[in-house]
Amino acid sequence: MRYEQALKVYRELDASAKIGTILNSLGVTLRCLGQYEDALAHLHEAVALNHGIQQFLSEGHGLAAIGDVHAAMEQYAQARSHYRESLEIRRRLQDRAGEGWMLHHIAWTYAADETSCQAQHYLQQASRIGEECYDTELLTACAEVRNRLQANT
DSSP states (O other): OHHHHHHHHHHHHTOHHHHHHHHHHHHHHHHHTTOHHHHHHHHHHHHHHHHHTTOHHHHHHHHHHHHHHHHHTTOHHHHHHHHHHHHHHHHHTTOHHHHHHHHHHHHHHHHHTTOHHHHHHHHHHHHHHHHHTTOHHHHHHHHHHHHHHHHHO
């Protein structure tokens, strides 16, 4: 796998920021392949590394990716926990679009758990940010969750 080759090169160069990015990317790829345990191992390593070198946005991306792995495994409480950690980083960095997406992801997990009241709460916040940022993709994603909630009632 090319990511593993790149990871080896960056480790030899001791390029920590690049290593963190490669680990995040490798984790996301492994999640897409359904290799959840390997994905989590790489993503946890990435989060720890990025935190240690103060690459906080990359840390936030890694936490969100860990949330995605747990969501794929239908472990919604664990997914929410990681999305919330990412959300806090996005807020500290004033990354409004990232904040909106984490709120959406949290809402999605509540919808998957059929907890519509909580889902609506987070959807409202995510939608407000989507409007504020003119993020039509986020607004569409929020509408999809809202439609899912309406279909379940």
